[in-house]
Amino acid sequence: MKKTDVGVVAFMYAICIWFALMNQKLPQDAQIYPKFMIIILASLSTLYLIKILLAAKKEGVTSGFPELFKGFLPKQFFPALGMTLGYLLLLFLIGFYPATAIFMVAVLVFLKIKPVTIAITTVSILLLVFVTFNLILRVTLISGLIPDLLF
Amino acid sequence: MLQTLSLMGAGFINALSPINLLAMTLSTALGIVIGCLPGLSAAMGVALLLPMTFSMDASTGLIVLGGIYCGAIFGGSISAILIHTPGTPASAATAIDGYELTKQGKPGKALATSCFASFCGGLLSCISLYFFAPILAQLAMQFKQPEYFWLSIFGLTIIAGVSTKSMLKGLMSGALGLLISTIGMDPMNGVPRFMFGQDSLYEGINVTCALIGLFSMSQALILAEKAIVKRQEAAKVKDKMVLSGKEVKRIMPTIFRGWIIGNIIGILPGAGASIACFMSYNTNKQLSKHPEEFGNGSIEGIAASEAANNAVTGGSLIPMLTLGIPGESVTAILMGGLIIQGLQPGADLFTKYAPMTYTFFAGFVFVQFFMLVIGLLGCKGFARIAKLSDAILIPCIIVLCIVGSFAIRKIFADVVIMMIFGVLGYLVRKFELNNAAIVLALILGPLGEKGLRRSLLLSNGNPAIFFSSPVCWILIALCIFGILSPLLMNSLEKKMSGGAVADVAD
Numbered sequence: 001m002k003k004t005d006v007g008v009v010a011f012m013y014a015i016c017i018w019f020a021l022m023n024q025k026l027p028q029d030a031q032i033y034p035k036f037m038i039i040i041l042a043s044l045s046t047l048y049l050i051k052i053l054l055a056a057k058k059e060g061v062t063s064g065f066p067e068l069f070k071g072f073l074p075k076q077f078f079p080a081l082g083m084t085l086g087y088l089l090l091l092f093l094i095g096f097y098p099a100t101a102i103f104m105v106a107v108l109v110f111l112k113i114k115p116v117t118i119a120i121t122t123v124s125i126l127l128l129v130f131v132t133f134n135l136i137l138r139v140t141l142i143s144g145l146i147p148d149l150l151f
Numbered sequence: 152m153l154q155t156l157s158l159m160g161a162g163f164i165n166a167l168s169p170i171n172l173l174a175m176t177l178s179t180a181l182g183i184v185i186g187c188l189p190g191l192s193a194a195m196g197v198a199l200l201l202p203m204t205f206s207m208d209a210s211t212g213l214i215v216l217g218g219i220y221c222g223a224i225f226g227g228s229i230s231a232i233l234i235h236t237p238g239t240p241a242s243a244a245t246a247i248d249g250y251e252l253t254k255q256g257k258p259g260k261a262l263a264t265s266c267f268a269s270f271c272g273g274l275l276s277c278i279s280l281y282f283f284a285p286i287l288a289q290l291a292m293q294f295k296q297p298e299y300f301w302l303s304i305f306g307l308t309i310i311a312g313v314s315t316k317s318m319l320k321g322l323m324s325g326a327l328g329l330l331i332s333t334i335g336m337d338p339m340n341g342v343p344r345f346m347f348g349q350d351s352l353y354e355g356i357n358v359t360c361a362l363i364g365l366f367s368m369s370q371a372l373i374l375a376e377k378a379i380v381k382r383q384e385a386a387k388v389k390d391k392m393v394l395s396g397k398e399v400k401r402i403m404p405t406i407f408r409g410w411i412i413g414n415i416i417g418i419l420p421g422a423g424a425s426i427a428c429f430m431s432y433n434t435n436k437q438l439s440k441h442p443e444e445f446g447n448g449s450i451e452g453i454a455a456s457e458a459a460n461n462a463v464t465g466g467s468l469i470p471m472l473t474l475g476i477p478g479e480s481v482t483a484i485l486m487g488g489l490i491i492q493g494l495q496p497g498a499d500l501f502t503k504y505a506p507m508t509y510t511f512f513a514g515f516v517f518v519q520f521f522m523l524v525i526g527l528l529g530c531k532g533f534a535r536i537a538k539l540s541d542a543i544l545i546p547c548i549i550v551l552c553i554v555g556s557f558a559i560r561k562i563f564a565d566v567v568i569m570m571i572f573g574v575l576g577y578l579v580r581k582f583e584l585n586n587a588a589i590v591l592a593l594i595l596g597p598l599g600e601k602g603l604r605r606s607l608l609l610s611n612g613n614p615a616i617f618f619s620s621p622v623c624w625i626l627i628a629l630c631i632f633g634i635l636s637p638l639l640m641n642s643l644e645k646k647m648s649g650g651a652v653a654d655v656a657d
């Protein structure tokens with residue numbers, strides 16, 4: 001048994017409890033189908049828990065993390081994830097094109113790409129999006145809160 | 152019959168319009184690029200480019216997605232042959248003999264075999280698409296609410312099938328998807344459910360955003376967690392990319408067998424191109440006049456794998472288009488493409504929207520020709536692209552995920568939903584749950600809920616309505632098959648991949 005599997009079951013139970021609490025606020029008629037789904041998920045999670053507990057008796061308990069996160073680089077992953085979340089915030093504030101330019105340069109610098117390649121990649125992706133979405137598909141991309149207020 | 156033939160003819164004429172031809176060229180080339188990049192899958196590529204099709208004509212949009220799908224499956228063989236790294240799991244068996252030929256100084260022959268076998272496999276799979284799809288669609292015409300309920304249950308049993316490691320984990324993923332599919336307005340009495348005060352969730356979770364998050368954003372996060380490694384230099388193609396008449400004659404029976412295997416595997420729920428390539432490889436090895444050459448650079452080995460994995464493409468479209476049952480992740484995403492266009496899979500596609508459907512079918516045929524030509528002419532260039540660093544791919548994928556999820560409804564909330572599903576998809580993959588099962592549940596959940604609740608309303612709560620017609624019983628039998636099929640598929644995959652691995656060891 002892997003400890004990570006217990007985490008998976010705990011996550012599923014947490015989802016079930018969360019939805020069950022929200023479900024109570026719905027009218028009686030509307031509660032039935034989601035309740036049925038919550039019971040199915042909770043039952044399957046319980047079955048899986050029984051399975052892994054039985055396996056624990058036979059095979060013992062291991063962490064599971066070393067196998068699942070083999071080669072995981074926290075110093076690379078978390079900054080990359082942080083930059084992506086920051087990118088979402090920037091999109092909301094300053095709009096698609098400036099936010100994308102900043103994000104592309106930041107990530108590529110962080111991943112140690114040569115300056116020339118950074119410039120080519122950033123310009124290429126901006127051009128690709130502009131031609132495909134603005135010119136061909138005629139989609140107006142996120143304009144941003146600040147430009148909206150200013151102009 | 153005559154009407155079908157005239158629709159088929161009109162489909163070919165429509166597919167030859169300049170915009171469709173351009174769509175085929177670009178999408179097939181793009182698919183090959185995605186396929187030959189190790190780490191990117193056909194599902195990821197189709198999900199990422201799905202929003203680009205929303206403003207296109209329905210048939211053109213579907214042709215684009217079909218082109219990416221076929222191109223990506225073929226593209227995987229280029230890196231498998233030249234750098235011994237399959238671009239997609241579907242080309243894993245191709246790497247065995249393909250790289251052996253490359254080591255012998257014949258990468259051109261290996262690539263030519265792969266191109267030709269992929270073309271034949273894909274083209275032959277179109278025959279079954281034309282033949283079986285209308286028959287199944289006629290069955291779908293008899294469906295009423297109870298049948299739709301069983302149909303969704305059948306789809307959900309497939310969830311167990313698409314789960315490779317643990318059936319229970321696959322079912323848990325599906326149940327999680329079903330629960331998420333209840334977000335939005337109650338279909339019977341219009342009550343908002345679990346909407347967190349967001350009006351954008353009124354119609355439920357946008358399936359396309361969920362798809363992009365689960366398949367593409369999660370892939371970018373997976374790439375970001377590992378050290379960026381420099382890819383092996385692709386072997387230079389110095390020999391001619393041609394096959395002699397004798398060689399073509401030799402691989403034709405192999406291609407034919409690969410087509411049959413790939414097609415059946417494609418139609419079966421829960422299986423996929425990765426199973427088909429190994430199954431065809433082993434079957435053809437057993438039936439070959441030169442079994443000793445398999446594993447040592449056999450063109451039959453390459454043809455067996457490539458014909459089968461490309462034959463899966465046409466086969467897998469049949470249950471998706473006719474019954475609305477996507478058997479694996481790529482067809483689930485293609486179904487998202489149909490939904491974006493406001494179309495529902497089923498009988499309507501072969502009656503009301505028949506011109507669009509037959510144009511797509513014809514486009515799918517032409518895509519195979521484009522794949523052959525682009526593949527033969529561009530292999531050397533595509534091999535260079537396979538060297539592209541993950542460090543460049545990561546931010547590019549993220550940007551395309553964001554722009555794609557926004558472009559569908561032009562709501563920023565959709566970008567946030569895509570990001571949430573991206574993180575969920577990453578965790579799902581890390582903890583060996585199944586993101587394809589979540590997607591299938593998101594698509595089938597509302598269908599099943601409506602079928603269940605409307606049937607019970609019609610019968611005043613009597614559940615006997617679910618057993619009231621022969622079609623219901625056929626679907627119940629299929630559900631039982633759906634539950635049992637993963638056991639069969641797992642043992643087949645182990646047997647087939649085990650056999651192929653043994654070849655390499657020998």
